[in-house]
Amino acid sequence: MINLKYFFKGFKLIKGMDSPALALGASFLAIGALLKDIGFNVQQSFFSTFFTYALPGQLVMAESFFVGASLINIFVAVWLVNVRLYPMSVSLIPLLKDKSQPRWKYYLSCHFLAVSSWLIMKNRYQSIDQKYRIDFWIGIGIGTWGTAIFSTLVGYFLSDYLNKDMMIGLAIVNPVYFTCMMIGAIKNRSIGLSVLLGAILGPLFFLVSPEWSILYGGLLAGTLAFFLGGKDDRPV
């Protein structure tokens, strides 16, 4: 069903020098502490990361809940901040496709799609046999998702011991990890332009419409980069 050799090859990436464990750990620790502060119990905090597993979305959820937003408002706000997962999914899943693999693997394992797992897979897919890429991906996914869930629980129980400056320190770890990893992932001109233009247009569009800034900014930046990048046959 799942090729264990490839599964563990992916799973083991959670340790090592480019491991996402620290970044995931720090940010979900902060989420766990935050959820406790706004009144979630330990089961609710566990299930929040278990079922959502998307940092910005959980942050938006926590804030919306705190100010008493309606369910519809929460749905729209979360969807907008997590909409990046759609292009991320479309730009990754085709690379993992193999005719011999059942479809359910793709529909279930897309839950593991997050910035960290996506960047790791993008960096490594070429070195993995096409047929077993999905099993490798499931291994990465279980490793990163499990780390996030575990850290949420740790954060929940540590929340009384974390002061404000420490929480601020934890909050920067994830953006730093992603910034470094993304700069390291630039493999061709169009990706370089995408990153640069996205980083400029995202905050710029925020001034016009905070909620829609990521969607509009990302769409415009990516489209510009696609056309300006020209023909570049290096891998994506």
Next chain:
Amino acid sequence: MTDLSSNITLVILVTSLATYLSRFLGVVSSENIDVKSKIFRWFNCIAYSTLAALIARIVVFPTGILVDAEILIRFLVILLSVAVFFATKKNLVYPTILSGILLTVLNSLY
């Protein structure tokens, strides 16, 4: 209390559905997309630019607790961490640890 607790359950459910929706639709759309096609390359650009837009937004206009750190300090920490990333031959552990400690210390000083 029951009200609050069932409300939290609904909030978690709604958040999870709103999140899984994008992942799920991505797999549906992937059914007919070839990795050599132009549309795949376009989506690839959009994925990277959306990510960059989100991360830049978090650093420049944070929504959570990061608001309480000065923007110049946030920028300084990011720049220093990227420098360390390259100085250590793209090691991700050093810059991430450094960033957390650096921001905690700088923020408690200013």
